[in-house]
Amino acid sequence: PGSPRGLGLGLSLSLSLPADPGPHSLRYFYTAVSEPGPGLPQFTVVGYLDDQLFFHFDSEGKGAQPRAPWIQAEGPEYWDRQTWIAKGWQEAFNGNVRIAMEHYNQSGVRGLHTFQYMYGCQLRADGSTGGFRQYGYDGRDFLSYDTRTPTWVAPSKEAEITKGKMDADRRLSQQQRDYLERKCVEWLQKYLGYGKETLQRRERPAMRVTGRDAPGGPTTLCCRAHGFYPRDIALSWLRKGESREQETWRGGVLPNGDGTYHAWATVELDPRERGLYRCHVERESLAQPLVAVWGEAGGQPGSQPGRVVTAEPAWIPAWPGQPGSQPGRVVTAEPAWIPAWPGCDCGASLDLSLGRGVTAEPAWIPAWAGV
Known part of the structure; x- marks a missing residue:
């Protein structure tokens, strides 16, 4: 697909940092499979800014596609260029699957095998930066790049040949360091500028507690914090103010379809002690912790009979459809009732669509002359 060095787009290091300095990360994931099938393209590339998918390419699609509104700040030339780059890597990565199968003595054996590549950089809260490159085969580490040495690390004998080739190419090693330490950070800063309104927003969690009694056994209380952003959260159960870790x-912490997150925690207890337990939520963006308790105060619409959730002390975001609420507004509860969720099915993600795919990047990656 042309000279990799031609992909540096001349970004200026004078790009200003966002008001929120970090931590932030830019990551790309390349995946090739030995046996593609319906819904499983042979080659896929996805890109993430922090935990937000913004870029997607696969071998069955029409080209590189935006997956976040803010990345559409880039025009048609950007997307044409990224499509061309991704198609150029497609053949190389499909070949890498076959070569890795040879290294592991799996040639000619039917079965699904995957070859993956993850790389990117991060901007830490103190302003420092870091980069990473890692290859994987069938879900196991195959090769990783140690930026401190800098050398490649092979966790298995099957990767030793590849490690030798990569370490011997000093020019390639220098190009890799330059990308991780400079170019990737420049792209990260640029994208943060595009997406700052989304990525730097603060959404308070709504809290719900449900309970489930086992006949003749313990009670299970499930506490769920929902709709918060960013991802950081500390969710714990307390008994009479003491942690029950x-x-x-x-x-x-799992993603929702709207870009926010949800998290849950359960605890088993003697049903006679349920009134002693509180669900405790802490976040950097909260002036004071949120606390929720399973109560006994009689059926409200949508709740289980005799099971009510209260919040102590106060702030709980209004949920869509809640009487008198508007999207994005915050209501107070001192304490307030929230309809209990049926049962305690805390393990399911609210939006499984976020598990699809793996995407690509606007930058150069070293070509492999076979792994």
Whole structure:
């Protein structure tokens, strides 16, 4: 696809940092598979700014596509260029799958195999930067780049040949360092400028607690924080003000379809002690923690009989459709009732569509003459 060095687009290092300095990251994921099928293209590239998908290309589509409104600040020439770049890497990465299969003695054996590449950079809160490059095969680490040395690290003997080739090419190593330390950071700063209104917004979490009783057994309380942004959150269960970390089970922080996040935590307890437990939420953007408790105050519309959620102390974002609320506005509750969610199905993501795909990037990546 032409000379990789021609892809540096001359961004100025004088680009100003956003009001929120970080942490922020720019990451790209390349994936090639040995046996494509319906819904599984042979080659895919996706790009993320922080945790927001903004770029997508796959071998079955018409070209590179925007996945976030702010990236449309780039014009048609940008997208034509990225399509050309991604198509150029498609053949190389499809070949890498076959070569990796040879290294692992899997040639001629039917089955799905994947070869992946992840790279990018980050801007930390203190203004420092860092970069990363990593290759994977069938979900395992294949090769990674140590920016401190700088050398390639091979975690398995199958990658030793590739490591030797990469380390021997000093010109390639210098180009890789230059991209990670300078060019990638310039792109990151530029994209942060495009998406700052979205990425620097602050959305407070709404909280809900549900309970489930096991016949003759313990009660399970599930606390869910929903609709918050950015991703950072500390969600915990307290009994009489003391942390119950050992008894708490967390499901991680998961994305919603609108770009916000949700998280949950459950705890098992003696049903006679349910009134002693509080769900405690802390975030940097909150002046004071949010606390929610499972109550006994009689059925409100949409709640389970006898199961009500209260919030102590106050701020809870208005949910769409809540009487008197408007999208984006905040209402107070001191305490306030929120309809309990049915059951305690805390493990399901609210929007599985965010799990699709893997996307590409506006930058140069070293070509492999076979892995």
